[in-house]
Amino acid sequence: MSDAAAAHDHGHDDHHGAPAGWRRWVYSTNHKDIGTLYLVAAMVSVLIGGVFSFMIRLELQSPGLQYIEDLQFYNVLVTAHGFVMVFFFVMPALIGGFGNWFIPLMIGAPDMAFPRMNNISFWLLVVGLLLLMTSALVAGGAGTGWTVYPPLSNATFHSGAAVDFAILSLHVAGASSILGAINFITTIMNMRAPGMTYHRMPLFIWAMLVTALLLLLALPVLAGALTMLLTDRNFGTTFFEASGGGDPIFWQHLFWFFGHPEVYIMIVPAFGVISHVVSTFSRKPVFGYLGMAYAMAAIGFIGFIVWAHHMFTVGFNVETRAYFVLATMVIAVPTGVKIFSWLATMWGGSIEFRTPMLYAMGFIFLFVVGGVTGITLANAGVDIAFHDTYFVIAHFHYVLSIAAAFGILSGFFYWFPKMCGKMYNEGLGKIQFWLMFIGVNILFFPQHFSGMAGMPRRIPDYPEAYAGWNFVSSIGAYISFAASLLFFYIVIQTLRSGEKAPANPWGEGATTLEWQVPSPAPFHTHDQTPDMRPQPAE
């Protein structure tokens, strides 16, 4: 992929005196180059994580152990798939990639507030990914699931260095994200063009601000928990050890206090992307702008007070569960506001169904499907039947593997002409969308059935009765995998032989500032701060 990256931004900025060769990338303090690096890292990661999931589906295609003899290896695959996709694909693509590229462009700033910190944010991410790969390769790997629940993750049951490497990986990736979040918040709060008040910021900027605040508040909690686990493992503390007066459930509280905001960290940026795409291709301004902005803020806030709905089977008293049921269901209200506002934005529009718009509409519909199963799971009573089954897998892949990934793909096709200066092949893009849409639905919808029938998650082999839907699921996985390969083909083909993109390929609907600079966006943009004061409210 580094070839693609080099080709990607090569040539158009020589006359700006940008550093050349490897120095340009390794030492980069340019928000566009760092954004590109993040996107390349995300693409490498999605290939790694995708191969892991491919192997999982290959093994689960039929009952019995087909390919994987070493069951620890299966657990390592499951764990690494989760880590890679969450921390090294979705987050770098949406936050590091699109955030770095488009926050300065959209708010009229010349660059991020802390360009050098931006550089270290990215390279810490790479270190994190390397540590994670090391973790999978030493001492049998970390077979703990991405939730790393002790006692399974403590020194008794994972005695090698694998879990320590995984912990260090998350620490470093977390530090990377915290630095990035500080950078984003500072940039958005201080470097907006004159006249761009908070209530006039593009919704993607709102989304990134909410996301950065979530990162800033949630990741230190994870860091604290990881540190405690590290000292439990290596220095004889017993934070999570019942035998020493600690409590394994304490870990789960800390983990999910981070983990639930984390799911919004992955989806809120996609909300921002979808708002822009829907508005652009409907040739209408976003409907209910303020409601959209504050819905994201509300989702972010409520995200911090619902964590224990991941823990309905740990043995809480009934009142605690009742609280978390009710708090969780409240999230449906701002989410509903967003869904209906997107539909209202399209309503009365003059819609062009280009690839980004197809992905945006796919996002909206499938996010609703994943959202309603979330309502089911929020109810602790019914969750007893679903907890830790494939129903949960189906639910969170509908909102992550489908919705968040569709958000990434929508944003990628939308902004790719701006980033590389070339147009992708629209026909291929649409084929890629339909292949992906069909693939992921065949992959994940049957998992609702397996889950209802009782199939537990994270098992390498299953009773014969579950064979049918698992086979269908695996077929869907192969289709999705083919769709992913087609995506990479489109990227390479566009970089090599795409037609030159105009500054604004999308027409009058694309109103935000990034469409006013040339395509590809020059190395330095907004040398003159744009004056947003006479503009009417968005």
Next chain:
Amino acid sequence: MKMSRWISMAAVFAVGLFTSAGAMAQQPHPWQMNFQKAATPVMEEIIWFHNWLLVIEVAIVILVLALMLYIVIKFNAKANPVPSKTTHNAPLEVIWTVVPIIILVVIAVPSMKLLFTMDKAQNPEMTLKIIGNQWFWSYEYPDHGNFTFDANLTQKEDLPDDKKSLYLLEVDNHVVLPADTSIRLLFTANDVLHNWAIPSFGVKMDTVPGRINEAWIEVPSEHMGTYYGQCSELCGVNHGYMPIAVDIVSKADFAAWVEKAKEEFARVDEPAVDVARVGARPATAGR
């Protein structure tokens, strides 16, 4: 109205799909799309409430899908070349905030009722203690002479030919429990987290080292039979290989089984290790 007819049709379809469960689903069956048969009043309540949720959720999905199809047909660039400029409609925004709140209240009331029904047993007549181990279950019957036994996976080659489909569900020693009896279940674990789950009972509870969790079941005598479940919390390498099998039998059969079991299985005695002499340290093996 056209829309409401669609919704009611969908609801009928959904309810039909998810209540026509076969009568023999004590174990999962091929191409199953719904819950296993309920054996306890709690699971019946869960299924009822789930179907209620499903009606609402299918209606929401169909509403969104219908709106999107309408948008695709009416507001594509060909059909509608000039876009409208509407960006606000306060009454509409209030409606799509308030209506979901009302729907949530409609969901929350039965949800709370179910949750509080499922809580602790009232006057349980007996207790079963369930202990998770890597990778088998131990059971204790404190009210029936305090005997204990382990339940290990039955290997595929040890299953009779007509029972191969029970592989990964069948164990060597079934838990035997009486019908028409309110039974308290106590859960703990010796090593890592496990989770004891029987879909038909509506029971799924983590077994946590250092903690004792509680649940209850009461299976009516018309549901006597064998029920299967699997460990439902990642517990290491053989997580997929520690299933659960429970026989629900008549009270008389249970009494007869207890007599036999007392002979066959070891008694749980007072601490096997003299803690005062050896010094307190974490339990490692055995029970």
